[in-house]
Every structure is written in C-alpha cells, then in structure tokens.
Amino acid sequence: MKTPLVTREGYQKLQQEHDELWFNERPEVTKIVSWAASLGDRSENADYIFNKKRLRQIDRRVRFLRKRLAQLKIVDYAPQQEGKVYFGAWVVIENAAQQSKRFRIVGPDEIYHRKDYISIDSPMARALVGKQLDDDIEVQTPQGIQHWWVSAISYRTEQK
Incomplete structure (x- = not known):
C-alpha cells in the first residue's frame, strides 16, 4: 500500500x-x-x-x-523539522567513494517524471527519516549494504 x-x-x-x-x-x-x-x-x-x-x-x-x-x-513544512530529514526534505548524501546524490523525499504519487524525487516508501528514504547532518546510514540494495552520510538538508521549494 x-x-x-x-x-x-x-x-x-x-x-x-x-x-x-x-x-x-x-x-x-x-x-x-x-x-x-x-x-x-x-x-x-x-x-x-x-x-x-x-x-x-x-x-x-x-x-x-x-x-x-x-x-x-x-504535509507542509514545519519549523521544528529544520536540521533533520523528514517528508519534503531535499537531501544530499555522500559515500566513501566521493559519490554524491541529491533528491527530495516525497509521496509515491509525486515521483513520476522527476529523477530527483524519491518515495517516502523507498528503503533510502526510510533509512534517512529522522537523521541529521553527518549522520551515517546503511541502506540494503540489490548490490548489498550501502553506507552513506548526510551532507546537506534543506526544505526550500524548488521548481523544475
């Protein structure tokens, strides 16, 4: 569901x-x-x-x-969300190989036609919710466990 x-x-x-x-x-x-x-x-x-x-x-x-x-x-932005990853956040994550990913956590109805949106139901989003800057996360992928850390969090609205 x-x-x-x-x-x-x-x-x-x-x-x-x-x-x-x-x-x-x-x-x-x-x-x-x-x-x-x-x-x-x-x-x-x-x-x-x-x-x-x-x-x-x-x-x-x-x-x-x-x-x-x-x-x-x-779900609208609330000031108490600042500094932590919650629904609607733009997040930048990095790994040890210096790879970086930037995306926004949104509802499953919003991810279509946008490569920079991920669903709140995705394993990556679930691992990120509640995290702060520099927190480490582990995400189970088909290739195995991936390690990332949070390098930026923003709640500003961006249009494409």
Missing part, C-alpha cells in the same frame, strides 16, 4: 491534472465522439474508435485521481 502523503505542490499538480482532463480535454473529446458517431457506421470510423478509447482513458484517470486525492494527506 502506498503511503498517502503528498507535498502541497504535489497535491496541486494532481488537482491540476484532474481539472485539465475533466474541464478541458474530456469535453473536447466528447464533441469529437459525438460528431464521429453522427457520420454513421461506427465500426470503421477511426475518429470514433480512437476518441472513444481516449474518452475511456480520461474517465479511468479521472476516477483514479478523484479517489486518490480524497485519500491523500498534505
């Missing part, structure tokens, strides 16, 4: 996607389907077949978004 947490920005993006699909795209596709259906034989009408399929995709996504948005809990 996915953790039902989301940042305010993530919630707004999901809400915008819902509104775009429901108020803009769906009415346009519905008009095309109605027009194509009025032409007669629907079995060989590519406009009808394609747009009817697109309408089903939109409806499926809208149903999912409505259900998911009702389940999500928005």
